[in-house]
Amino acid sequence: MKLPQMTVVGGGQMARALVGGMIEKGIFDVSKLTIVDPSSPSLQWWVENHPGCRVMSGSTDESGENAFAASEIVLLAVKPHIVAPVLADPNADMSGKLVISIAAGVPLSSITKGAGHARAVRVMPNTPSLVGEGAAAFCTGESVTDVDVECVERMLGSVGYVARVSENQLDAVTGLSGSGPAYVYLMIEALADGGVAAGLPRKTAMDLAVQTVRGAATMVRDTGDHPGLLKDNVCSPGGTTIAAMRVLEQNAVRGALIDAVTTSAARSRELAK
Template sequence: MKTIAGKLTLVGGGRMGRALVEGMIRAGVIESTRVTVINRTAESCQVWTESKLGVCVEQADPATLKAAVESAETVIVAVKPGTFPSVAESAAGAWAGRLVISVAAGVKLATLQKIFDSKSVVRVMPNTPSLVGFGASAFSCGPKVSEAQAKTVEQILAAVGVVAQVEESALDAVTGLSGSGPAYIFMIIEALADGGVAAGLPRALAQQFAAQTVLGAAQMVTQTGDHPALLKDAVASPGGTTIAGLAALEQNGLRSAMIEAVRTAAARSREMGNS
């Protein structure tokens, strides 16, 4: 994978920020020596130092933060939304001309432009499987983001999974589906394992088989490109065990519950963006 240009500064070295940086370094998107990580606490700095990734690690203060932003071509801001104004103020005047990438859910591009006093802002929605290299991320660009800058964002997110550029109006739906979706699947894995235990399997084996079943089914969808309904029908033979189980799922509303979960989470994302 081609490397991105210039230096990169990560503001907020939590789990998602670390997933992005580790993924980039692992995929060869950037050399570790061109990355600076700004952390709020000494403890967080210590965690990064002990990781031996080879990045520059600094504890946040206004002078250090501003210098790190000024030296970078790309800045990923991975802090809580309520912290954005103080982060922006600490490096006031340094944001213009840099690509500023926000990973905060619900914070709109117009708000980001105002907070950072920059038009080159990008809003991204990664998800937690990015931590293990199987993320599903979407991004939307501000009005002054160049084609080259958009390509940089795509390279960063592709290092931890699949990525798509979308209109900002679609990001709430992305949040409801892939952003919140891992939690839905964790619940399904837990329920499948509980079902296995109820049917007589040991807990550890039930959980292992439940997780592997979900993983295998997902791989079949992505690798074959077939519609999930076709793959489902191929498993369900007439009068067999699978069709009996599918009938039970329909009777108990699994399909409608999943649809409503995505719609409800997307609506909540819109509410957060409007507050």
């Protein structure tokens, strides 16, 4: 079953990833898509890459046609400070619709009230959604139905992994998977630098670092084994890997990563206030 008519407010990278994934997986027809974005280059991108969709620079066009009237789903893919003005637009009637927001820090209560007591869902996606390897979590408002939940899971599942959490856990999701790609990019860069320092050409070092991270993550996912067990399997007694692990522990890499997640989560809570 395909998803119903949808209006997307904000046509940036995350909207492109989510909607593109849905179209590619065949769960959504581009003819049912309306994009609202004041940026002409952004609208042109949608016209060129997803011909058949409707694009609008505002909630109504010159003929008075409304961007939201025929849609059952509204995806708010805008920055947090843009959400309130969008919801305050008298022409943006979202009452009775499923409103999905990816704006960090904007609570369900504000979305529900601002959207005319619509059925509200908050989502925290991450940037690997752009390549179909996202990790996303969502929480739901009180009036959201089981059908709505299934719809959100299908949407997010089209570009990666999806989990349902409570709203008070969404800041933790932000600290872990929302900000997490940056931690991994830093690790990849550092591993490649280490390879260069040890004598490898830059491209070879980078390719090996990228594949090592990818392979290790796939091992954890596909075997179901605890990462600690997989780590121990590589650490031969008196060998090279256990010597390297000692250096990582001496430099508190494990603790630094834990602190990075909790600090990012705390900052997310601060921004929400």
